[in-house]
Amino acid sequence: MTKKSGLRLAKRLDEVGFSDIVQIRNKVLDLRASGQMVHSFHGGEPFFDTPEPIKYAMLKALVENKTRYAPSSGIEPLRAALAKKLQTRNRIDATTDSVIVTAGGAHALHVAFQAVLNPGDDVLLFSPYWTPIRDMVTGAEARALLVPTATARRNGLTKTLEQFSTPHTRAIYYNTPQNPSGTVFSRADAEEVAAFAKKHELIVIADEAYEDLVYEGEHFSIASLPGMAERTITTFTFSKSYAMTGWRIGYAVAGELFMSGLKKLVLYSINGVSTPTQWAALDALSTPQSVIDARRAEYRAKRDMLVAGLCECGLECETPEGAFYAFPDVSKIHKDSRRVAAMLLDKAHVATIPGVVFGAQGEGHVRFGYSVPTDAITAGLAALKSYFKATPLTAKQGFD
Numbered sequence: 002m003t004k005k006s007g008l009r010l011a012k013r014l015d016e017v018g019f020s021d022i023v024q025i026r027n028k029v030l031d032l033r034a035s036g037q038m039v040h041s042f043h044g045g046e047p048f049f050d051t052p053e054p055i056k057y058a059m060l061k062a063l064v065e066n067k068t069r070y071a072p073s074s075g076i077e078p079l080r081a082a083l084a085k086k087l088q089t090r091n092r093i094d095a096t097t098d099s100v101i102v103t104a105g106g107a108h109a110l111h112v113a114f115q116a117v118l119n120p121g122d123d124v125l126l127f128s129p130y131w132t133p134i135r136d137m138v139t140g141a142e143a144r145a146l147l148v149p150t151a152t153a154r155r156n157g158l159t160k161t162l163e164q165f166s167t168p169h170t171r172a173i174y175y176n177t178p179q180n181p182s183g184t185v186f187s188r189a190d191a192e193e194v195a196a197f198a199k200k201h202e203l204i205v206i207a208d209e210a211y212e213d214l215v216y217e218g219e220h221f222s223i224a225s226l227p228g229m230a231e232r233t234i235t236t237f238t239f240s241k242s243y244a245m246t247g248w249r250i251g252y253a254v255a256g257e258l259f260m261s262g263l264k265k266l267v268l269y270s271i272n273g274v275s276t277p278t279q280w281a282a283l284d285a286l287s288t289p290q291s292v293i294d295a296r297r298a299e300y301r302a303k304r305d306m307l308v309a310g311l312c313e314c315g316l317e318c319e320t321p322e323g324a325f326y327a328f329p330d331v332s333k334i335h336k337d338s339r340r341v342a343a344m345l346l347d348k349a350h351v352a353t354i355p356g357v358v359f360g361a362q363g364e365g366h367v368r369f370g371y372s373v374p375t376d377a378i379t380a381g382l383a384a385l386k387s388y389f390k391a392t393p394l395t396a397k398q399g400f401d
């Protein structure tokens with residue numbers, strides 16, 4: 002009798018992909034290592050350094066020997082400060098017990114999906130979407146139902162959600178401001194999604210990673226609407242607001258039922274975020290609002306400069322209302338965004354991310370991250386302009 006090999010991965014990982022964005026980052030690193038100049042618009046992290054007081058708070062925690070195990074859900078002073086922030090800034094009815102500290106927003110989202118999804122469940126996901134979300138849903142043995150954001154905006158959110166929903170729909174992933182499109186959902190949008198979730202008894206996983214980067218209008222948290230706190234897990238991160246991407250700290254807020262699951266998942270995945278990092282995060286929360294506002298103004302100026310430059314190159318580019326990405330339509334060059342991104346990298350040395358990696362609805366676009374120094378935007382646009390001058394924008398120019 003032949004014995005089957007026991008050396009195999011768990012089946013639930015079969016359909017889980019590994020980030021295309023990482024592959025592009027590696028290619029850029031290779032090009033740089035070979036001495037080539039690359040204009041980097043492929044990234045997605047703040048251009049500025051972590052503010053000094055936050056770094057000193059970490060050092061102070063180390064010197065004071067705050068280096069031991071902390072409660073797995075987070076140190077009490079941080080959770081209390083987060084609850085206060087959530088009440089005042091997000092108008093979410095939070096208490097210290099309804100907040101949990103996670104290893105970044107990505108971890109908060111992973112534990113949120115793991116806490117509420119069963120095999121065979123469906124999750125509504127506005128598309129284009131942040132790439133890891135689909136893999137997180139698949140990793141929970143559920144299925145992502147892609148809801149085209151553009152269609153939802155044109156035909157109405159409720160109608161479009163109804164159209165894409167199935168009898169197995171259990172949750173909606175609601176990201177505002179959105180990566181990669183920069184779309185910001187308004188209060189009225191949140192009210193529609195909330196009414197839909199209540200009508201169909203759905204859970205909302207809200208991702209507010211870019212809450213401090215809204216340029217037009219105001220950020221609005223869906224969990225602040227009546228009856229939504231109990232059916233929503235809202236995730237946040239210190240990565241974008243405080244330039245702390247490498248620190249790996251974020252948090253989630255949820256009602257008692259979901260929190261009981263989140264606590265188990267955080268305990269068994271990381272047993273809590275590093276203790277000194279949590280003390281530094283507590284300090285980050287006292288960053289003056291004026292500092293955050295000044296950064297937002299800088300991002301806004303970069304956005305305006307990049308969008309104007311892309312339009313001058315002949316690309317159609319809507320002005321994004323939030324986050325730090327522009328998502329121009331490049332279908333004039335070629336409908337396959339992977340080919341366009343490869344061409345821009347090889348010929349103009351401009352690194353972008355092909356829109357299709359953010360879902361089928363992102364095809365025909367590429368993502369430019371504009372969280373880069375202003376002179377890098379100037380140089381990148383100059384490279385694009387000279388390339389398009391030499392090779393006009395048309396699918397025929399030796400590209401097909």
Ligand SMILES: Cc1ncc(COP(=O)(O)O)c(C=O)c1O
Nearest residue numbers: 105106107131180210238240251
């Ligand atoms: C939409 C969105 N949500 C969540 C995150 C998570 O960020 P982090 O894990 O660094 O907190 C990101 C990071 O790029 C993002 O773009």
